[in-house]
Amino acid sequence: MKHREYELQKSLCQYLEAQYKDVLFVSDTIGNIKLTKGQAGRNKAIQKQGFKTPDLLILEPNSRYSGLFIEIKNTFDDVFTKREKKLKNEHVKAQHESILRLREKGYFACFGIGLDDCIEIIDNYMNIE
Numbered sequence: 001m002k003h004r005e006y007e008l009q010k011s012l013c014q015y016l017e018a019q020y021k022d023v024l025f026v027s028d029t030i031g032n033i034k035l036t037k038g039q040a041g042r043n044k045a046i047q048k049q050g051f052k053t054p055d056l057l058i059l060e061p062n063s064r065y066s067g068l069f070i071e072i073k074n075t076f077d078d079v080f081t082k083r084e085k086k087l088k089n090e091h092v093k094a095q096h097e098s099i100l101r102l103r104e105k106g107y108f109a110c111f112g113i114g115l116d117d118c119i120e121i122i123d124n125y126m127n128i129e
Helices: 004-021 035-044 090-104 114-126
Strands: 025-027 056-058 068-073 108-113
Touching: 004 025, 004 056, 004 068, 035 056, 056 114, 068 090, 068 114, 090 108, 108 114
Parallel strands: 068 108
Antiparallel strands: 025 056, 056 068
16 A cells, blocks of 8 residues: 555656656655664654644745645545545544644645646646746
8 A cells, every 4th residue: 555655656756857847845755664663763753743744745835825735645545434434544634634734824735636636736736826
């Protein structure tokens, strides 16, 4: 599962490099890396408690937003439960809370589901005047 999300993330970064050469972005890779106990402890010590950094941070302001942050998911089932259409688990709930906090700060922040959806989000964001 994580491997598929990494491949999606990699494809999006390649797309950004090809289509928006001057745009600065950061792709959060910590979720795709197996850390030792010591490394995980050091990483936790320097993170904002309770904040889940989205997978892709596009550091390009436009006329409406300070930047674009996307929490990348492969499918809707990675976000929502099938029956109740509620957020899937506590981790996804924390990601959603982080998205809401970023929106309050003037960023465009959202879940992106699959490659096509993420590309559409990026292109729409880049075309806001």
